[in-house]
Amino acid sequence: MIGVFDSGVGGLTVLEALAAELPAEHFVYLGDTARLPYGTKSAETVVRYALQATEALMRYRLKCLVIACNTASAVSLPAIRARIVNVPVIGVIEPGAEAACAASRTGRIAVIATEGTVRGAAYQQGIRRRRADAQVTAVAAPLFVALAEEGLCEGPIAEAVAHHYLDPLFAVPRPPDTLVLGCTHFPMLMRAIRAAVGTQVTIVDSAQTTARHVRRTLTESALAAAGGRGSLRLLATDAPQRFARVGARFLERPIEAHEVELIDL
Numbered sequence: 486m487i488g489v490f491d492s493g494v495g496g497l498t499v500l501e502a503l504a505a506e507l508p509a510e511h512f513v514y515l516g517d518t519a520r521l522p523y524g525t526k527s528a529e530t531v532v533r534y535a536l537q538a539t540e541a542l543m544r545y546r547l548k549c550l551v552i553a554c555n556t557a558s559a560v561s562l563p564a565i566r567a568r569i570v571n572v573p574v575i576g577v578i579e580p581g582a583e584a585a586c587a588a589s590r591t592g593r594i595a596v597i598a599t600e601g602t603v604r605g606a607a608y609q610q611g612i613r614r615r616r617a618d619a620q621v622t623a624v625a626a627p628l629f630v631a632l633a634e635e636g637l638c639e640g641p642i643a644e645a646v647a648h649h650y651l652d653p654l655f656a657v658p659r660p661p662d663t664l665v666l667g668c669t670h671f672p673m674l675m676r677a678i679r680a681a682v683g684t685q686v687t688i689v690d691s692a693q694t695t696a697r698h699v700r701r702t703l704t705e706s707a708l709a710a711a712g713g714r715g716s717l718r719l720l721a722t723d724a725p726q727r728f729a730r731v732g733a734r735f736l737e738r739p740i741e742a743h744e745v746e747l748i749d750l
């Protein structure tokens with residue numbers, strides 16, 4: 486079983502990419518909907534929540550744990566890795582940073598994320614570690630989270646918000662050539678984001694790059710499923726109905742409320 490953890494439904498974008506990359510694997514996804522959002526909370530609180538979620542997921546005898554939440558990946562990976570030493574733990578930040586460095590010609594890279602991810606500076610460090618000359622600009626774009634959950638991913642409101650966050654980064658003389666979507670929710674707004682930055686910018690979706698990274702890790706450690714059909718188990722810490730309704734848009738397939746198991750951490 487592969488465990489996937491997020492603060493709520495946003496990580497279903499990562500799960501979708503994982504299931505497409507690894508169709509024979511069995512997944513258990515935990516959304517901590519009772520305590521969402523993580524993006525505005527202190528690092529100490531996010532680490533505490535992430536460790537509790539890790540304990541809950543470890544009951545499923547995991548062979549790999551994916552931290553789909555960018556905010557949790559940014560601040561809690563060392564603590565989680567120290568807690569579960571025998572299971573590979575993969576966050577979304579390092580694969581995203583690697584893809585950004587590979588994509589950028591100029592070294593000017595923009596990152597949009599939650600407040601907590603920007604403050605934690607993990608993307609900035611991950612990029613500079615690989616490319617010392619990189620000029621990284623990271624800004625928080627919290628309204629994108631609300632828009633994605635409301636289903637307002639296209640149209641005038643999404644476009645206005647995209648311009649609000651992205652014009653100061655891109656409507657400048659020497660703009661970045663690469664933009665990292667450093668939050669689970671942001672791939673949902675791809676069209677509005679693309680329209681705001683134009684066609685010349687490479688957009689790095691950390692969900693896709695993480696899925697490829699997980700496949701590589703499983704293959705290299707001979708842990709990948711040999712074949713057959715995969716499965717998905719959904720867990721939430723609050724409001725399974727809402728999880729099913731909002732989550733269906735993120736997963737791009739219907740979810741019945743009874744498919745979502747309510748758990749306490």
Ligand code: DGL
Nearest residue numbers: 492522523524555556669
């Ligand atoms: N999952 C979070 C992230 O990727 C976004 C939502 C939240 O703030 O909890 O950073």
